Every structure is written in structure tokens, then in C-alpha cells.
Amino acid sequence: MSAQKKRNFQIEAFKHRVVVDPKYAEKTWMILEHAIKEIYNHNASGLSFEELYRNAYNMVLHKFGEKLYSGLVTTMTYHLKEISKSIEAAQGELFLEELNRKWAEHNKALQMIRDILMYMDRTFIPSTHKTPVHELGLNLWRDVVIHSSKTQSRLLDTLLELVLRERSGDVINRGLMRNIIKMLMDLGSSVYQEDFEKHFLEVSADFYRCESQEFIESCDCGNYLKKAERRLNEEMERVSHYLDAKSEAKITSVVEKEMIESHMNRLVHMESSGLVNMLVDDKYEDLGRMYNLFRRVQNGLVIVRDVMTAYIRDTGKHLVTDPERLRDPVDFVQRLLDMKDKYDKIISLAFNNDKTFQNALNSSFEFFINLNARSPEFISLFVDDKLRKGLRGVSEEDVEVVLDKVMMLFRYLQEKDVFEKYYKQHLAKRLLSGKTVSDDAERSLILKLKTECGYQFTSKLEGMFTDMKTSQDTMHGFYTTVGPQLGDSPTLTVQVLTTGSWPTQPSITCNLPAEIMGVCEKFKSYYLGTHTGRRLSWQTNMGTADLKTTFGKGQKHELNVSTYQMCVLMLFNNADRLTYKEIEQATEIPATDLKRCLQSLACVKGKNVLRKEPMSKDIVEDDAFFFNDKFTSKFFKVKIGTVVAQRESEPENLETRQRVEEDRKPQIEAAIVRIMKSRRVLDHNNIVAEVTKQLQARFLPNPVVIKKRIESLIEREFLERDKTDRKLYRYLA
Amino acid sequence: MASCRVRSSSIGKLTIIILNCSAIKAASKELERIDNVFYTYANGTSGLIDPEGIERLCSDMEVDHTDVRVLMLAWKMKAEKQGYFTLEEWRVGLKALRADSLSKLKKALPELEKEVRRPSNFVDFYSYAFRYCLTEEKQKSIDIESICQLLHIVLGSQYQAQVDSFVEYLKTQNDYKVINMDQWMGFYRFCDEISYPDLNNYDPELAWPLILDNFVEWVREKQS
Numbered sequence: 001m002s003a004q005k006k007r008n009f010q011i012e013a014f015k016h017r018v019v020v021d022p023k024y025a026e027k028t029w030m031i032l033e034h035a036i037k038e039i040y041n042h043n044a045s046g047l048s049f050e051e052l053y054r055n056a057y058n059m060v061l062h063k064f065g066e067k068l069y070s071g072l073v074t075t076m077t078y079h080l081k082e083i084s085k086s087i088e089a090a091q092g093e094l095f096l097e098e099l100n101r102k103w104a105e106h107n108k109a110l111q112m113i114r115d116i117l118m119y120m121d122r123t124f125i126p127s128t129h130k131t132p133v134h135e136l137g138l139n140l141w142r143d144v145v146i147h148s149s150k151t152q153s154r155l156l157d158t159l160l161e162l163v164l165r166e167r168s169g170d171v172i173n174r175g176l177m178r179n180i181i182k183m184l185m186d187l188g189s190s191v192y193q194e195d196f197e198k199h200f201l202e203v204s205a206d207f208y209r210c211e212s213q214e215f216i217e218s219c220d221c222g223n224y225l226k227k228a229e230r231r232l233n234e235e236m237e238r239v240s241h242y243l244d245a246k247s248e249a250k251i252t253s254v255v256e257k258e259m260i261e262s263h264m265n266r267l268v269h270m271e272s273s274g275l276v277n278m279l280v281d282d283k284y285e286d287l288g289r290m291y292n293l294f295r296r297v298q299n300g301l302v303i304v305r306d307v308m309t310a311y312i313r314d315t316g317k318h319l320v321t322d323p324e325r326l327r328d329p330v331d332f333v334q335r336l337l338d339m340k341d342k343y344d345k346i347i348s349l350a351f352n353n354d355k356t357f358q359n360a361l362n363s364s365f366e367f368f369i370n371l372n373a374r375s376p377e378f379i380s381l382f383v384d385d386k387l388r389k390g391l392r393g394v395s396e397e398d399v400e401v402v403l404d405k406v407m408m409l410f411r412y413l414q415e416k417d418v419f420e421k422y423y424k425q426h427l428a429k430r431l432l433s434g435k436t437v438s439d440d441a442e443r444s445l446i447l448k449l450k451t452e453c454g455y456q457f458t459s460k461l462e463g464m465f466t467d468m469k470t471s472q473d474t475m476h477g478f479y480t481t482v483g484p485q486l487g488d489s490p491t492l493t494v495q496v497l498t499t500g501s502w503p504t505q506p507s508i509t510c511n512l513p514a515e516i517m518g519v520c521e522k523f524k525s526y527y528l529g530t531h532t533g534r535r536l537s538w539q540t541n542m543g544t545a546d547l548k549t550t551f552g553k554g555q556k557h558e559l560n561v562s563t564y565q566m567c568v569l570m571l572f573n574n575a576d577r578l579t580y581k582e583i584e585q586a587t588e589i590p591a592t593d594l595k596r597c598l599q600s601l602a603c604v605k606g607k608n609v610l611r612k613e614p615m616s617k618d619i620v621e622d623d624a625f626f627f628n629d630k631f632t633s634k635f636f637k638v639k640i641g642t643v644v645a646q647r648e649s650e651p652e653n654l655e656t657r658q659r660v661e662e663d664r665k666p667q668i669e670a671a672i673v674r675i676m677k678s679r680r681v682l683d684h685n686n687i688v689a690e691v692t693k694q695l696q697a698r699f700l701p702n703p704v705v706i707k708k709r710i711e712s713l714i715e716r717e718f719l720e721r722d723k724t725d726r727k728l729y730r731y732l733a
Numbered sequence: 734m735a736s737c738r739v740r741s742s743s744i745g746k747l748t749i750i751i752l753n754c755s756a757i758k759a760a761s762k763e764l765e766r767i768d769n770v771f772y773t774y775a776n777g778t779s780g781l782i783d784p785e786g787i788e789r790l791c792s793d794m795e796v797d798h799t800d801v802r803v804l805m806l807a808w809k810m811k812a813e814k815q816g817y818f819t820l821e822e823w824r825v826g827l828k829a830l831r832a833d834s835l836s837k838l839k840k841a842l843p844e845l846e847k848e849v850r851r852p853s854n855f856v857d858f859y860s861y862a863f864r865y866c867l868t869e870e871k872q873k874s875i876d877i878e879s880i881c882q883l884l885h886i887v888l889g890s891q892y893q894a895q896v897d898s899f900v901e902y903l904k905t906q907n908d909y910k911v912i913n914m915d916q917w918m919g920f921y922r923f924c925d926e927i928s929y930p931d932l933n934n935y936d937p938e939l940a941w942p943l944i945l946d947n948f949v950e951w952v953r954e955k956q957s
Contacts, residue, residue, distance in 0.1 A: 684940035707943045715873055715913045726922070727939050 025064040028055045029071050035116065036072075039109045040079045049116065057119040065124035072117065076137065080106070080144040088150045096158055096176055099151075103141070103183050110137035142187045146195065155180075159196060160203050166238070167207065178242035185244055197247055201254055204235075208258035216263050220273035222286040228259040229289055252296075261297040268307050275307050279346065287350035301356070309360045312343065316368030320375065329374075329647050333382035337405050340365065366412045374653070376419035379409055381647060383445065384426040392437045399441050407448050414700045417667075418660050420457060425503045427461060431468055432495060432542055453697060463501030471495040478526050489519040496527070496536070509588045510540035510563065513570040540564065541593070549609070552629025559609060560639045564589055564597040569609065572627040580623045595619040600640060606633065607640045668701055668709045676719060676731040683727040684710075764824070766833035771823045773835075782818040794839045801886045802842050805849045808861050815865050850891075856921070862887050863917045874911035877903050884920070892924040902948050909944055916942045930956070 035052050038044055059068045083102050090098035114121060114133040121133050131139065145151060159180065166172045184192040208231070215224050232255050239248040260267075267290075268275045278286050294300030316339070319325060325332050343361050351357045369375050383406055391399050413419055430436045443465070450458040475493060512520065524536055543563035547570075550556050561569065567587045571578060578586075584594055598619050602610040611626040612619075648656065671694045675687060682690075687710065688703050695701050710729065713719045722728035774786035782790065791798040810826030812818055818826075830845060832838040849858045862883060866875050875883070881900045888896050899920060903909070909916075919942040927935050935941075935949050 685938060704943065704946075707940075707946075710940075711913075711915060711942055714915045721915070721940070729940065 025059060025062070025067055028059050028064070029067060031055050032059075032068070032116070033071060033075050036075050036109075036113060037079070039112050040083075040105075042105075044109075044112060052116045053118065056117050060120045060124050065120055065128070068117070068120055069124065069130060072113070072133070073136070073140070076113075076140050077144060080140055084145045084148050084151065087145065088148065088154075095154065096180060099145075099155070100176055100179050100183075102145070103179075106137070106141055110134060113137070138187055142191060146184075146187065146191070152195070156195060156199055160200065163200065163238075164203075164207070167234070174241050181242050181244070189244075192244060197244070197250070200247075201250055204251060205254050205258055208255055209262070212259045212263060215259075216266060221267050221270045221275075221290075222273060222278070222283065224263075224267060225286065225289045225293060228255070228293060231255055231259060232293075256293075256296045260293050260300065264294065264297070264300060264303050268303055275304060276311050279308065279311060279343075282342070282346065284346065284349045287346060291351050291354075301354070305357055305360050308357070309364050312339075312361065312364040313367055315339070316364060317371055320368055320372040326372075326374070329378035329381040330385045332378050333409070336365075336369070336409060340405075340408070362412075365409075366414075369409065369412045370414045373415075373657075374647075376413055376415050377422045377647065377653075377656075379406065379413070380419055380422035380426050382406065383423070384430065387430060387437055387441055387445075388435050389437060391441055396440070399438070400444065403441065403445050403448060406445070407452065410449075411452065414696075415660075416453065416457075417663065417698045418656075420698075421503070421656060421660060421663075424461065424464075427464060428503050428542075431464060433544060460501045463498055467497050467501065468495060474527065477530075478523060482522055482526050486519060486522065489522075490515055492516075492519045492523060494523055494527075497539070505539060505541060507537055507539070508541050508590055508593065510567060511586065511588045512538075512540070512563075513567060515570075516566075551631050555632065556636075557631075557633060558637045560637060561601075562597070562640075564593060565601055565640060568594075568597060568601065572610075576627060578625050580619060580621055580625070583625065598623075598625065602628075604640075607638065609638075609640065664699060664701065664705070665709060667695060667698070668706055669713060671695055672706070672709060672713060673718060673731075676729065680731050681722065681728055683725075684729070685727075687729065763828075763833045767824055767827045768820070770827070770833070770835055770838070771818075771820055775820075780820065782823065784816040787816065787818070793835055794842070796842070799882075799886060801890070802846055804862055804865070804886060805845050805858065806842075807865060808849065808858050809845060812865070815868060859887060859921050860914070860918060863914055874913040875917075876911055877909070880912045880917070888921070888924060892929075895924045895929050898930075898952060899948060902951050906947070906951070908947065912944075916944050919945055 032052060032055055035047050038047060056068060059065065083106070087095070087098050087102055110133070114137070117133050124130075125132055130136075146155065159177070162172045162177060181192070181196070184196055211231075212228075215227055219227065232252060235251045235255055236248060239245065239251060243251075275287075275290065277283075278290070290304065291301070294304050316336075319335060319339070320332075325335065340361075347353060347357045347361065372378075386402060386406075391402065394402075410416070410419065427442070430442075436442055446458050446461050449461075471494060474496060478494075520538065527536060528534065540563045545561050545563060545566035547559045547561060547566060548556065549559050549569075559569070564587070567589065568583055571583060571586055580594075580598070583598070584591070587594065589597065598610070598612075599617070600607065602608055602612040602625060603617050609628050609631050611628040613624045613626070668691060671691045672687065675690045675694070676682060684707075688706050691706050692701055692703075710719065714721065714729075717732055719729050720732055722730055771782065774782045774790050776783045776786060787803070788798050791800070791803060796802055806826060807815075807818075809829055810818060810822040812822045812826075827833065827838065830838065830841040832841045848854060863875065866879060866883060867873070881903055884896050884900060903912075923941070923945055930952070932949055932952060937946055937949075
């Protein structure tokens with residue numbers, strides 16, 4: 001234990017060569033080969049893992065890795081060949097089962113073999129870049145078993161046949177299928193694809209091509225789509241059960257192509273059951289199905305949308321140009337609203353609220369509503385009807401709903417200025433005859449118009465309301481101040497209208513009865529006394545009167561009449577018989593208005609407070625009129641006035657249109673000047689585009705009219721043409 | 734310094750001419766002659782050559798009074814009022830033409846015509862022709878009938894086909910009762926730039942006056 005001498009231990013190499021038994025390798029290999037055989041023969045239990053591992057280890061260590069490896073290859077190949085034969089020999093149904101079983105066994109064997117040869121797998125193989133054991137095992141399986149000439153096609157055919165059977169309704173062994181498919185996947189994605197998937201897709205395409213052809217000949221659209229949907233779901237389920245997940249997209253696109261894309265047009269246009277029929281009959285479920293299926297294919301939804309758009313435009317066009325429909329404006333508008341509701345519902349329930357469909361619907365409405373130049377007038381008449389009676393007793397919320405719908409239609413109008421003109425006229429009539437259902441509703445709509453179009457649009461309308469209120473105050477003041485002096489005079493109610501705010505009416509002659517004139521003059525002087533510098537002119541064509549009338553047998557009635565009618569009737573206080581001519585002279589009412597007035601007093605059943613000789617409907621110069629003593633009515637109050645808003649006659653319509661055109665000219669000019677003032681120099685096309693853009697909230701200007709206005713401005717030296725470039729205009733400061 | 738003679742016409746215009754010695758004499762002689770010719774045709778009371786005088790002048794020059802060369806003469810004079818020449822205008826014109834006698838004036842006419850027809854001058858002449866016809870103070874347009882006559886006079890020789898066609902159009906259409914300067918100038922541009930009668934290079938996208946758009950449409954309808 002003395003450590004005096006420090007001795008370094010050295011391990012020296014053998015001085016003599018270790019002679020390895022040349023047969024050593026061979027012997028060791030035999031052991032391993034035997035072991036492999038046993039493994040394949042299901043006799044692995046008798047083997048010692050440790051010993052085998054050591055043997056393999058030693059072989060590699062002693063540089064016999066090559067021999068080991070090549071031996072492995074040979075042996076495994078041999079065994080697999082045997083297995084292959086047994087698989088090939090399997091009959092009918094048993095083929096797949098045998099294959100499956102052998103595959104499972106092989107995997108187990110392979111694992112064991114790999115474990116045994118682990119050392120080689122980790123050292124020799126990487127350094128020599130050989131295929132690792134497990135992979136080798138798979139490759140050999142693939143090459144020897146799967147790709148054996150007999151098995152390869154048989155396997156594919158079997159698998160495809162099973163799929164076909166399942167598609168035809170049979171139940172197949174899905175578990176087995178899954179295992180086999182998994183085997184192919186394990187062998188490599190190219191094996192799965194080349195040996196199975198590729199053919200599967202081809203065969204499926206053929207299958208669905210045939211089936212879809214068959215269905216399309218025999219089914220209506222709705223049923224066809226049901227079948228297509230079912231097939232699609234089936235395939236997805238199939239994939240989830242026994243195919244590679246990556247195949248889903250491929251097989252679904254096969255089904256989509258064969259069943260949907262190839263027949264898209266035919267389906268959509270199918271007679272009695274196609275898209276149009278579904279729309280007409282509100283077939284929400286079928287439409288929803290069509291939407292969901294067609295959105296899977298390219299341009300599928302484009303076709304659906306285009307057909308729907310064409311149909312809506314066509315129906316809409318017929319609706320707005322049908323002479324029958326045009327007789328009743330309120331009904332006309334109601335039908336438009338109903339149509340919009342219908343398609344809104346379809347888009348929401350069946351088309352997933354798809355924005356592109358919404359847009360198509362909107363653009364279609366915009367298209368056909370503007371085909372009829374009277375749409376603005378009719379929409380105003382619809383509103384008028386609602387505000388006079390339609391909304392009576394309706395809750396505030398429901399009123400808002402109706403008004404919002406009206407606004408929706410209003411937005412589609414290109415000629416909003418025409419709407420404004422009519423709306424003003426109708427509103428004036430409503431206000432002056434006191435016939436509006438709800439002041440709140442009126443104001444609500446004006447507010448909506450203001451929000452939509454800006455302050456300018458509604459300032460005059462609001463002015464009308466202001467006038468009404470002010471007039472009330474004025475009347476109150478009048479009666480307080482002048483009341484006592486009036487004594488027995490008729491009770492007068494005056495609305496003072498500011499000229500700019502109300503629709504312009506040409507002033508018409510009319511001689512008021514003396515009693516009326518008297519109190520009117522008193523009002524006039526009262527008013528002008530408090531408002532110097534103003535001028536009042538009586539609008540006799542807009543007034544009403546209530547007359548207490550006593551007839552022949554003493555029956556009393558209160559007649560509600562227009563001012564003209566009052567003038568005519570008052571004449572009969574002093575005469576029993578009057579000719580048309582005498583009436584005309586006395587009242588000085590213009591012929592057309594007078595004739596209409598007399599017709600309403602003498603020719604309408606139930607309202608004939610006058611009698612006419614002869615009894616004809618037309619009024620001629622020599623007709624004589626009598627006070628109708630025999631008049632009866634079950635009502636105490638009889639309404640004969642005619643101040644209701646009605647759709648215009650053709651000549652009236654023409655006149656309004658002309659006035660609208662005249663009003664547009666200064667607006668166009670103002671736009672041109674505004675644009676040129678800021679741009680200084682601009683070419684013709686751009687001016688037209690800018691002007692159109694600036695005015696589009698009110699109307700669509702005609703390019704020819706714009707050009708005319710430009711030329712007028714050139715003449716008045718607001719603009720000039722550029723001397724060199726003939727496309728340009730210049731602003732003249 | 735030689736004396737400067739100051740001449741005043743009877744309307745009260747003063748013209749002071751300052752030249753160097755010898756030129757004054759020659760110039761004043763020329764001026765005298767020019768003035769003399771003026772007074773041959775001028776109206777004694779007004780001191781202007783009036784329509785009657787112009788007619789006499791034309792007859793002496795052996796041109797028709799509707800001849801375009803009369804208009805050209807007016808242009809050269811920068812005459813302001815149709816049918817009248819003032820002394821000043823007369824002087825301007827005849828001096829520019831170097832004509833101090835009737836015969837010289839007559840001889841100057843062909844040269845004048847050539848000068849006017851030069852492209853650089855013609856546009857100016859053309860627009861002058863329009864302004865010359867505006868008789869009232871704030872007047873901006875000329876009636877159709879007069880325009881047609883004017884077109885014949887001014888453009889008839891050069892663009893007969895277009896003028897004939899346009900005149901026919903003007904007489905048949907109802908949209909326009911008068912023509913303004915912009916439309917008048919537009920028509921010349923039309924004759925100058927647009928190939929006729931095919932009208933192939935007429936581009937309605939460019940800012941042609943609306944009346945010409947309508948005219949082109951009318952022509953095309955007739956042709957089909």
C-alpha cells in the first residue's frame with residue numbers, strides 16, 4: 001500500500017492478433033436468421049431477446065454489419081414472399097381479411113426484429129445511409145406483398161367494389177376498410193395516392209357522373225338537390241370513417257363537380273321546379289339547399305344570383321308598366337313593398353343574408369322603380385293615404401315601420417325632386433283640410449327625409465307646419481280683438497301661407513258672397529294692421545266651408561263643401577233657378593273648375609244638393625240648376641268637398657313634369673358654376689360626371705341638358721371655351 | 734417744325750397726326766385724297782357713309798353690295814356698325830390698303846380677299862362677320878334667316894356643301910330660333926376639321942356645341 005512507486009496503469013493493446021472465428025459471422029447470422037423465422041412463425045415466445053440483441057450487436061461490432069443487413073433483407077423478403085402467396089390464395093371475401101391479418105402480424109414481427117437489430121439500426125445503418133429496419137420492412141411489404149402482380153390490382157378492385165356496394169346501400173365492414181386503408185397510408189402517402197386514392201377519385205367521378213345524369217332526367221330540382229346533398233354528406237362521412245382526412249376535399253370536389261357544377265344551368269332553369277318556381281312559391285328549404293350546394297362550386301352563386309336578378313327585374317318591370325296596376329297608386333306601392341318583403345325574407349331565410357344578393361335585390365328595385373316616371377308621384381300618394389287614414393289607430397312603432405319602408409322605396413328613386421314636388425302638394429292639402437291622422441307621424445317622416453337628403457330638402461316643408469301653427473295664433477288674436485264687432489257674421493278660419501314654402505298655385509278669380517267678403521275684409525285689415533309690408537291674396541281654390549242648410553221638408557243638414565261650391569250654393573239663397581251662364585257670371589269662376597264644381601253638386605248620387613235640367617252628366621251653357629228640395633241623406637253632416645289628393649290626369653302630369661324640368665335648369669347651372677369655380681379649367685366629360693355626382697341625391701341630369709346649360713353659361717360669359725384645346729372649358733371670374 | 738394740320742370730322746373726333754417734315758406733306762396729301770373719296774359717298778347731314786352711300790360705292794366699284802368683299806372691306810376698316818362707315822374707319826381701311834382713289838380701292842380688292850382668306854386672318858374675319866351683324870346694344874344672337882345669308886356670304890365659296898346642308902338643317906329644325914357666337918364659331922371649326930360628307934372624325938365626346946351634335950345626327954339620318 002505504499003504509494004511510493006507511482007505506477008501508471010496502462011492497458012496495452014493485445015500483442016497478438018485476436019483471431020475471430022471466420023465462421024463466427026456465419027454462425028451468428030444463422031442464429032438470427034432462425035430467430036426471424038421463428039418470429040414469422042409465431043414462435044417468438046421461445047426466443048431470448050437479450051441473446052439475440054447481443055448477437056446482432058456483436059456482428060455489427062465486428063464489422064459484419066453488411067452481412068447482417070443483407071441477410072435481413074434476404075430473409076425478410078423470403079418470408080414476405082410466402083405471406084404474399086397465402087394472401088393471393090385467399091378466396092373472395094377472405095382476401096382482405098387475410099391481408100389485414102398478415103399485415104398486423106408483419107408489423108408485430110417487424111417491431112421485434114427492429115428491437116433485436118436496434119444497434120445496427122442506430123449505428124451501421126445511418127453511417128452507411130441504408131434504409132432503417134422499420135422502413136425497410138414497410139418497403140419490402142409494399143414491394144413484395146402489395147405490389148405483387150396478383151395482389152395489386154385485386155386489392156384495388158376489392159376496395160373499389162366495397163365502396164360501390166356501400167354507395168348502393170349495402171353495409172360493409174368499415175373497420176376492415178379502415179385498417180387496409182391505414183396500411184396503405186402507412187406505406188407512404190404516394191402509395192395511398194397511387195394505389196388507391198387516384199383510382200378511387202376516378203371511379204367516383206364516373207359513378208357520380210352516371211348517377212347525376214340519371215337523377216337529372218328523373219327528378220325535379222328540389223329532389224335532385226336533396227339527393228346531391230345526401231351524397232355529399234355520405235362521402236364526407238365515408239372519409240371520416242375509413243379514408244385519409246386529406247381525401248375529403250378531393251372527393252367532395254368530385255361530387256360537387258359531377259353533381260352540381262355539370263348540371264348547374266339545367267337545375268336552375270328546370271321547368272316547373274327550377275329557381276324561379278322556388279322563388280315564386282317561397283320554397284325556403286329548397287332555396288337554402290340550393291344556396292349551400294351552389295356556393296361550393298365556382299360561379300355557382302353567380303348563376304343563382306343572376307337568374308334571381310333577371311326574374312326580379314322582369315317581374316318588377318311588369319308590375320310598374322301594367323296599366324291595370326297604375327290605376328290605383330296606393331295598391332301599386334303596396335305591391336312594391338310586398339315584393340320587397342318577400343325577397344328580403346328569402347334572402348334572410350334561405351340565402352344566409354348574403355350581401356351580394358342584397359345588393360342584387362336593391363339594384364333590381366332601383367332599376368324597375370325608375371322605369372315608371374310616375375313612381376315618385378305614386379309613392380307620395382301612398383304616404384298621403386297612410387297619413388290620412390291608413391295609419392289611424394296604429395301603434396307608434398308600427399307607424400315607424402311603415403314610414404321606414406316608404407323611405408326605403410324613396411331611396412331607390414332617381415328623381416327625388418319630383419317626389420318632393422308631389423309630397424309638398426299632398427302635404428299642403430292634408431294640412432289645409434286638417435286631414436292628417438297624426439302630426440307626430442308627419443314630423444317623423446319629414447325628419448327621416450331630412451336625415452336622408454339634408455336640410456334643404458325639408459326646410460320648406462317645415463315652413464308649412466310653422467305657418468299652420470302661426471295661423472292658429474293669428475286666428476286667436478283676431479277673434480279676441482275683432483270678435484265682438486263681428487256679430488252674426490259667418491265664422492272664419494284663416495290659414496296664412498308664406499308664399500315660398502307652399503306649392504305655387506295660380507290665383508284664380510272667384511267672387512265671394514257678400515257676407516263672406518265682409519268678414520274677410522275685417523280679417524285682412526286686422527292682419528295687415530299687425531304685419532305691415534305684407535300682401536295677402538285669397539286662395540279660393542284651397543278653401544272649405546260648412547253650410548247649415550234647410551231643405552224642402554225642413555230637414556236640416558250641414559254641408560261640408562269647397563269654397564267654389566259655397567259660392568255657387570249661396571246664390572240659391574236669392575234664386576230658385578239659375579242657368580250655367582248666370583252662375584258663371586255671378587261667381588266668375590273659370591269654366592273647367594266651375595263645371596267640375598257643378599258636377600259634384602248635381603250629378604253625384606247621394607250628394608246632389610242641386611238638381612240639373614237636363615239630367616246629363618256633362619255641363620253645357622244652357623243647363624239650368626235648381627236647389628234640390630228633395631235632397632235626403634242619413635247623415636247630418638254631408639261631405640261634398642273635393643280637396644283630396646288624387647293621381648294627376650295626363651295633362652296635369654305633363655305640366656308638373658315641365659315645371660320640374662324648369663326647376664332643374666338653375667340647379668344644373670349652379671352645379672356647373674360651383675365646379676368650374678373650384679377647378680378653373682375642366683374638360684367636358686369631367687364636368688358632366690361631376691355635375692351628375694353632385695346632383696344625384698336629387699335627380700339624374702340628362703347629359704344633353706347639361707351641355708345646353710353649359711352653352712347658356714358660355715353665352716352669358718360665365719364660361720368660355722379654351723382657345724387651343726377644344727375639350728376644355730374655362731371659368732371666367 | 735412744319736405745321737400739323739388738325740382735321741376734325743363733323744362728329745367731333747379730333748385726330749392729331751405727328752410725322753416728320755416731308756412725310757407729313759405726302760401723307761397729308763394722301764389723307765386729303767382719302768377724305769375726298771369719303772365725302773363723295775358720305776351723307777351730308779350725318780357725316781357718315783350710310784347704307785345708301787355704300788350701295789353707291791359698291792355700284793361704282795362694280796361689286797354687288799352683298800358681295801363678301803364688302804364685308805372684307807368693313808373688316809379692314811374695323812367698322813363697328815353694319816351699314817355705316819365713319820371717316821375714321823374709312824381712313825384706317827384705305828390707308829391700310831394704300832388706296833387713295835376709287836380705282837385704287839377697286840384694284841385693292843383681290844389682294845384684300847387673298848389677305849382675308851389666309852388662315853391666320855380668316856378666323857378673325859369670320860368672328861368679325863358675326864359681331865358686325867349685331868345691331869342692338871345687348872344683342873348676343875342673330876336670327877336664323879340672317880345667319881343663313883351670312884353663312885352663304887362668308888363660307889359659301891369655301892365650304893359650299895357644308896353650308897348648304899347646314900342652312901337646310903337650320904331652316905327645317907325647331908329647337909333654335911337664333912344662333913349665338915359660340916355656335917357660329919363652332920360651325921367654322923366644324924367645316925375646318927370635320928371630313929365631309931362622311932363625318933367620320935366627328936367625336937360627340939368632344940365639346941361641340943349641341944346644335945352641331947343635332948346637325949350631325951340629322952345629316953346621318955338623311956344619309957341612311
